[in-house]
Amino acid sequence: MPKTPIAVIGAGAIGRTHIDRIVRSDSLQLAAIADPTDAGKALAQSLNVPWFADHHSMLDRTQPRGAVVATPNSMHISMAVDCLECGVAALVEKPVADTVAEAQVLVDAQSRTGVPVLVGHHRRHNPINRRARDILQSGQLGRVVTANVMATFLKPDPYFNVAWRREKGGGPILINLIHEIDMLRFLLGEIASIQALSSNAVRSFAVEDTAAAVVRFENGALGTLVLSDTATSPWIWDFCAGEQDQYPRQEVQSHFIAGTHGSLSLPDLSMWSYRGERSWHAEITLEKTFVHKADPYTWQLEHFGALIEGRVEPLCSALDGLRTLQATLAVSEAAATGQTVEVNKP
Ligand SMILES: NC(=O)c1ccc[n+]([C@@H]2O[C@H](COP(=O)([O-])OP(=O)(O)OC[C@H]3O[C@@H](n4cnc5c(N)ncnc54)[C@H](O)[C@@H]3O)[C@@H](O)[C@H]2O)c1
Numbered sequence: 068m069p070k071t072p073i074a075v076i077g078a079g080a081i082g083r084t085h086i087d088r089i090v091r092s093d094s095l096q097l098a099a100i101a102d103p104t105d106a107g108k109a110l111a112q113s114l115n116v117p118w119f120a121d122h123h124s125m126l127d128r129t130q131p132r133g134a135v136v137a138t139p140n141s142m143h144i145s146m147a148v149d150c151l152e153c154g155v156a157a158l159v160e161k162p163v164a165d166t167v168a169e170a171q172v173l174v175d176a177q178s179r180t181g182v183p184v185l186v187g188h189h190r191r192h193n194p195i196n197r198r199a200r201d202i203l204q205s206g207q208l209g210r211v212v213t214a215n216v217m218a219t220f221l222k223p224d225p226y227f228n229v230a231w232r233r234e235k236g237g238g239p240i241l242i243n244l245i246h247e248i249d250m251l252r253f254l255l256g257e258i259a260s261i262q263a264l265s266s267n268a269v270r271s272f273a274v275e276d277t278a279a280a281v282v283r284f285e286n287g288a289l290g291t292l293v294l295s296d297t298a299t300s301p302w303i304w305d306f307c308a309g310e311q312d313q314y315p316r317q318e319v320q321s322h323f324i325a326g327t328h329g330s331l332s333l334p335d336l337s338m339w340s341y342r343g344e345r346s347w348h349a350e351i352t353l354e355k356t357f358v359h360k361a362d363p364y365t366w367q368l369e370h371f372g373a374l375i376e377g378r379v380e381p382l383c384s385a386l387d388g389l390r391t392l393q394a395t396l397a398v399s400e401a402a403a404t405g406q407t408v409e410v411n412k413p
């Protein structure tokens with residue numbers, strides 16, 4: 068079977084992650100790279116694929132079936148819509164947009180053109196999360212009552228030499244917490260309302276370095292998320308799920324979900340339940356599920372290929388990207404206003 072041609076727009080850090088996986092894929096083929104930099108051109112030459120300085124000339128001169136949009140956030144929507152208008156499916160990196168209104172433009176373009184869109188919340192493609200969702204949907208935990216998420220880690224000082232990372236919107240709520248919000252939405256369903264606090268007490272930049280949020284899910288469950296990029300701590304999914312070699316692997320857990328009949332920690336997929344009497348005085352049983360390890364970025368791209376072929380529905384649609392962005396922005400708004408923010412749907 069011929070490989071599905073995929074172009075990459077934006078060959079920076081995450082663009083190169085995608086390029087690396089496409090080049091090694093049995094079902095996908097790197098069709099072109101669009102990136103104005105010399106480094107982007109050199110990468111295209113080294114891989115012997117066409118290079119373009121911008122996505123317009125790429126779309127004019129090549130016919131990929133899909134394109135990965137891995138450019139800075141503010142460019143995502145216009146580039147993705149240009150792809151859809153040319154009949155090219157788009158895998159759009161997260162956050163899908165800077166604002167909910169922009170994200171809505173993509174949702175509308177997708178329904179108008181009927182061309183597939185996948186938003187790059189890659190954790191959904193990790194087999195650990197797929198298994199966790201199966202466990203939750205099977206009802207083994209009973210009615211879910213709480214979810215606790217830890218995301219505390221240390222960004223080194225040189226990281227902040229780039230100006231936008233010190234400004235509002237450049238901080239861990241929009242860059243890191245968005246992954247946690249999307250994972251909770253994937254596992255537990257829609258978020259109804261959010262309360263939050265944030266602090267810049269350690270670095271004193273305009274941007275937050277620490278935040279804590281309390282969320283109410285539509286199903287009635289409550290959740291807490293604790294976030295800091297100035298903490299010497301191993302408790303974050305990126306360290307313990309082992310998804311990226313750039314972070315040293317830690318044998319700790321970051322997510323804790325409790326239901327009336329059982330509880331689950333992640334990423335180790337430990338599940339606790341009572342076999343007999345259901346009481347805090349009774350013995351509790353621990354079961355573990357061992358899933359095969361897999362690289363979620365590879366699985367995400369394979370899923371994108373299947374989506375292009377019409378074999379699957381998007382695991383993270385444009386609307387999912389919008390709703391995850393909306394709930395993440397609600398954390399910032401709740402922290403800024405001190406008010407409970409209702410997460411309205413479009
Ligand atoms: N899913 C993940 O795990 C993950 C991880 C990192 C970044 N991201 C997201 O991916 C996006 C890119 O982040 P990054 O860290 O790779 O940034 P980056 O700055 O390393 O890369 C961006 C690239 O886009 C290129 N670019 C700029 N303007 C362009 C244009 N007009 N046409 C084509 N290319 C252009 C730049 O030259 C650069 O190579 C962001 O939205 C970010 O939030 C996702």
